[in-house]
Amino acid sequence: MPEFDRIQCTALHSKIMTAEQAAELIPEGANVGMSGFTGSGSPNAVPQALANRIEKLYEQGKSFKIDLWTGASTAPEIDGALAKVNGIHTRLPYQSDPIGRKRINEGSMQYIDMHLSHVAQYVWFGFFGKLDVAVIEVAGILPDGSLIPSTSVGNNKTWLDQADLVILEVNEYAPLALAGMHDIYYGTQLPPHRVPIPLTKTSDRIGEQYLRCDPNKVIAIVPTNKSDRNSAFKAPDDSSKRIAGHLIEFFKHEVKLGRLPKDLLPLQSGVGNIANAVLAGLNDGPFENLTSFTEVLQDGMLAMLRSGKLANASCTALSLSPEGEHEFMKNIDFYRDKVVLRPQEISNHPELIRRLGVIAMNAMIEADIYGNVNSTHVNGSAIMNGIGGSGDFARNAYLSIFMANSIAKNGDVSCIVPSVSHVDHTEHDVQIIVTDQGLADLRGLSPKERARSIIANCVHPDYKPLLQDYYERALFQSVGKHTPTILSEALSWHDRAQRTGSMKP
Structure with a gap:
């Protein structure tokens, strides 16, 4: 089978299955960590299969939601597909999907907006509870079970370390030539045992080329072949x-x-x-x-x-x-x-x-x-x-x-x-x-x-005279003169825009 070229760990060949079979292994209510950062390196087949599974369960009158953790925003195959079927209870740490945004703002999805540097350490600290399943896209699996990362790293190291169960999507579209471009540092420690990270130049390489993964955690491997979700950039105006x-x-x-x-x-x-x-x-x-x-x-x-x-x-x-x-x-x-x-x-x-x-x-x-x-x-x-x-x-x-x-x-x-x-x-x-x-x-x-x-x-x-007028009046009307503010007007521009569609009087 051609996927064996990418999956060189023979002990894991028995774990190869379809995305639908892999999605069945994710339990309801699980904390699921998925790869992906701005659409790069995101799994696509398993999340879509999971969304289809959730949709069918809802048709049967059954509820099914997961808590979804990622590196940052992801592709529509994750955020969009799962939000569309209302399959996400809590989302962190960042999203940019319009369907997900709608769910959050209507109150049907909980959202924890976080500094991206905090996510991995908060998971290590146990602040969010146990990570049940990791779903990670990789470019390949080496004979010893270590992984060639794809086009993003994000929080993948932490997901693989912390998750009880691991599902891997091996994306043949990601070139094996990516190998050697990654620097996976395993030297971070928990307080109070932290030591300085030995990076002093942007070009320094201080870690390993591949992601470590315990083969005993791997419950499914799904071969895929799909490019990243890429958005065209507009020419600078x-x-x-x-x-x-x-x-x-x-x-x-x-x-x-x-x-x-x-x-x-x-x-x-x-x-x-x-x-x-x-x-x-x-x-x-x-x-x-x-x-x-x-x-x-x-x-x-x-x-x-x-x-x-x-x-x-x-x-x-x-x-x-x-x-x-x-x-x-x-x-x-x-x-x-x-x-x-x-x-x-x-x-x-x-x-x-x-x-x-x-x-x-x-x-x-x-x-x-x-x-x-x-x-x-x-x-x-x-x-x-x-x-x-x-x-x-x-x-x-x-x-x-x-x-x-x-x-x-x-x-x-x-x-x-x-x-x-x-x-x-x-x-x-x-x-x-x-x-x-x-x-x-x-x-x-x-x-x-x-x-x-x-x-x-x-x-x-158009707005300079209005702001100048506000500031000059605030200098006289504000009780405190350090940061002059007219409390009754401070958010009046937003209020006016919400009522009339424009901040202009």
Whole structure:
């Protein structure tokens, strides 16, 4: 059988079965850890088979739900399929699926939004109870039972260590040439026995190439052949290009002042079109020999590796467009010694972020005039996606940068508001705010100085007079003068948008 080429551990050949058979082995109410990070390295056959099983049980009047733990967001075959049949009781730590979002916001699915660096250690601490089943995509199984990881690592090491039972999807689409690109570190310890992680450069390899897996835990192996869930990136629009331009000029200024080296510091970039526009700007910019210590490798970083602008990239997953995936697979031998894929407990480790001096660049939904950032909720109560790794980086980065277009919804929403409706990153963790209008450097500024800088540099012209008016009145009406706030108006813009569809009076 051709799948035996990928499954070299002969003791496990008897475990090969269909996805439907494997799904039957997952018990109702189980805590299930699945691989996947932004759609990369996600199992697809078993979750879909499980969703079909759940749907049939509901038709018979029977309830069946699991608690689903992952690395981050996953593919529609996991989040979308299981949410559609209402098969998830609790979801953690991050999701971006529209059906899952609907379930969470209507209250039929519980959601624990977490810093990604916390997940593995919380599971090791036992905070969430026992992990019953791990469902992991791999590229192959070696004779000793160890696993060739796929296009993401995420929390797979922890799932394999902690789960009572393991189901493996062996994806023949993932090239075996991925072998050697991963760095699986097994040296993390529980308190009070922790020791320093020996990583001092983004290119360091401190672990093993393969995932360890106890063959006695494996209850099913399902051969598959499917590409990752890849979303196309839009070409950078004018607003994104302006944001990128403001950042490039800021970096030049910091180098000139001696606050950044000529090759900058390791880059972290969130996912999305603005992030890729910034990376494209860096690729065309004056900086050479750049490095990256981030969560995901995007198309923009592939281009920088090809051009030589980026010397190496450390991440936990690929997050590529279909074109980016084709480029990566076609030239995987070129990328193998330039890209290292790590567990997310390493890629997002706060101490390593601080040690390396990372430049963190993340997206936001909104910021207020004092520098507090909301990156997760719409109008305070409806989750969009989650905090992901932005908090891991923002709190510990050498430079903490948040980016957004100054307006949304055809101008009916301002991304700069009197007070954010939900706080993910407090003013203490936010150093730089950038919109298409300009950049506000908040370092060393008091709250009132931050307000003046943000209003002057980042606000769209349609909203600048409104914010200026609010701030000037707050200076006189607020009881406390440290962070002037008119309590009755602080969230009035959100209230107006919810009632009328626009923040404008």
